[in-house]
Amino acid sequence: MKDANMTETLTFTDPRLAELDGFHVQLNVSNERADIILARPPYNVISMGARDQLRLVFEALDADDRVRIIVISGEGEHFSSGGNIKGFLEASPEHVSHLAWNIAAPSRCTKPVIAANRGYTFGVGFELSLACDFRIVSETCRYALPEQKLGQIPGSGGSARLQKIVGVTRTKDIVMRSKRIPGQQALDWGIATECVPDGDLEQAVTDLVTELREFSPMAQRTAKKLLNDTDDALLSTAIEMEGLNYSRLRQSEDFREGVEAFHAKRKPAFTGR
Structure with a gap:
């Protein structure tokens, strides 16, 4: 109820x-x-x-x-x-x-x-x-x-x-x-x-x-998994994994929305995609 x-x-x-x-x-x-x-x-x-x-x-x-x-x-x-x-x-x-x-x-x-x-x-x-x-x-x-x-x-x-x-x-x-x-x-x-x-x-x-x-759900999921997965990794491995995830997020609609909102000086409307 x-x-x-x-x-x-x-x-x-x-x-x-x-x-x-x-x-x-x-x-x-x-x-x-x-x-x-x-x-x-x-x-x-x-x-x-x-x-x-x-x-x-x-x-x-x-x-x-x-x-x-x-x-x-x-x-x-x-x-x-x-x-x-x-x-x-x-x-x-x-x-x-x-x-x-x-x-x-x-x-x-x-x-x-x-x-x-x-x-x-x-x-x-x-x-x-x-x-x-x-x-x-x-x-x-x-x-x-x-x-x-x-x-x-x-x-x-x-x-x-x-x-x-x-x-x-x-x-x-x-x-x-x-x-x-x-x-x-x-x-x-x-x-x-x-x-x-x-x-x-x-x-x-x-x-x-x-x-x-207020943040992108996709970016949050990615950050959480990355930080958990690299908690006991070598620094070089962690940096490589960070770069791979960064590259993947560059293809997301949320990243595009974030950049466009920044330049338009407005609040981003993230969708998690």
């Missing part, structure tokens, strides 16, 4: 998504925005089943032409305190082997994905956020990978992604000490994209959505 803001609760044809486990999805067609909202108060614990469903939802939204930008957030004071601890003991080895693939869904998604983090953003909540393209945090945000306290290590890409961002020394400090990183420190260390007062988080995310929608 739709509300006054023209936001509707999204349902899916896939029977595996007939009943979402601890989260819901909203669509605002006029803003080309989809929101995945973790909703298992008070801490928005992410169940094992929800991990499978989150992957499927990202794949469905990636294929939905009405959606340009995806935002993932949590209801209430916290993004997520992490996973269902008991669920790890109950899950089969095969299921556990899929955890990292499921949580990497935001990274594989061709569209920009924004994580809106406040309060506890622990364990899989942190790992899910690290797989997103942008992390907008409130000053109340606390990032942590607390698995050492359970005699375990992060299992969904957390330590690997974090090391790419902050280096091995800081990653050891976070992982091996189960250390909590405040929002401002996360910004200073390059983990967060932006840190804002708690009451400004939603507006900061909305502003970023508005900004991203």
Whole structure:
């Protein structure tokens, strides 16, 4: 159903998504925005089943032409305190082997994905956020990978992604000490994209959505894939891949529109072609 803001609760044809486990999805067609909202108060614990469903939802939204930008957030004071601890003991080895693939869904998604983090953003909540393209945090945000306290290590890409961002020394400090990183420190260390007062988080995310929608969808998809693919490439390989993608985009209608709009001193009307 739709509300006054023209936001509707999204349902899916896939029977595996007939009943979402601890989260819901909203669509605002006029803003080309989809929101995945973790909703298992008070801490928005992410169940094992929800991990499978989150992957499927990202794949469905990636294929939905009405959606340009995806935002993932949590209801209430916290993004997520992490996973269902008991669920790890109950899950089969095969299921556990899929955890990292499921949580990497935001990274594989061709569209920009924004994580809106406040309060506890622990364990899989942190790992899910690290797989997103942008992390907008409130000053109340606390990032942590607390698995050492359970005699375990992060299992969904957390330590690997974090090391790419902050280096091995800081990653050891976070992982091996189960250390909590405040929002401002996360910004200073390059983990967060932006840190804002708690009451400004939603507006900061909305502003970023508005900004991203002004760019060419094709150029954004290309930039995201290129940056992901070259993250661990040699510099010479990365430069070559950048050049190949640049040449491909030169043939696009969006590039022509961008150049013509620049010379005409008007706002470009990109179509994604």
